């Protein structure tokens with residue numbers, strides 16, 4: 001049994017992980033939030049305690065983290081320089097004697113073409129600098145690629161994470177891609193596998209690896225499209241490929257653009273962000289930034305991951321044709 005602090009634990013991904021950790025009934029869980037605890041105590045998972053924090057105060061964070069073994073961060077800092085919230089969390093973790101830290105990664109191995117992930121890059125650098133001369137804080141960068149669950153949109157397959165439309169639209173059998181990008185590789189992992197890996201990582205007795213790739217499945221974009229078409233009845237999709245240069249210049253045009261409804265993006269900015277994020281995502285995949293290592297797969301050799309094909313075949317067998 002260890003005490004785990006979950007920063008941003010009331011967000012979409014955080015709640016998925018809290019749910020899994022609470023279900024083990026093994027750990028003491030504290031949820032860190034900038035907000036007051038909800039008046040409806042039923043919305044706080046049983047076995048977890050909500051603590052309102054001021055991320056600007058290292059002193060307060062240090063107090064809150066007393067006795068904490070592991071900090072898992074899910075905060076999304078979308079603006080500004082660096083990653084002030086996570087810098088302070090790291091500082092406070094060290095001061096409070098926290099043993100393990102996982103920053104708010106949970107996605108790609110690299111960040112090229114994804115400016116909205118600048119805060120993650122800054123946090124990586126902060127942790128690297130911290131351990132430059134000697135190990136001050138054990139940490140892992142959990143990255144599972146994209147959650148394959150998004151590919152069931154608009155039919156729900158996640159409990160807490162809201163859908164964001166992707167350029168790969170199985171429901172409407174349409175696909176946006178990069179000309180000649182069929183061999184780029186993408187890692188896709190189910191949310192359930194990420195939940196299970198984190199539960200096992202908490203109990204893992206060895207040292208956490210810095211490179212925390214979680215590879216549910218790893219396929220080429222060509223294979224990905226073939227699986228998508230197969231699970232949608234074998235009918236060919238309408239594929240709109242554009243040149244990488246058009247995505248880089250922002251001049252690309254297709255008959256549709258995925259809508260982004262992520263709560264971290266203000267409503268009035270979502271339409272303009274949709275094109276930027278779609279283009280950035282496709283370029284990132286093309287540059288293999290979503291291709292992650294199998295670091296945690298190797299450390300947990302008995303764990304069976306769900307393939308993209310198996311997950312999507314089963315999920316789409318239950319949805320309307």
Ligand SMILES: NC(=O)c1ccc[n+]([C@@H]2O[C@H](COP(=O)([O-])OP(=O)(O)OC[C@H]3O[C@@H](n4cnc5c(N)ncnc54)[C@H](OP(=O)(O)O)[C@@H]3O)[C@@H](O)[C@H]2O)c1
Pocket residue numbers: 007008009010011012013014032033034035055074075076077078085104105106107108144145146147161263264
């Ligand atoms: N691999 C994938 O496919 C995938 C998909 C989605 C997300 N992710 C990653 O998973 C992580 C969590 O994402 P999410 O979608 O769960 O995020 P989210 O729901 O938007 O936010 C998580 C929490 O962060 C806190 N937060 C937001 N802005 C903050 C700020 N400026 N300062 C401090 N705290 C702030 C909020 O908590 P309070 O308001 O309670 O303080 C919020 O509930 C991110 O790193 C994201 O990139 C990966």
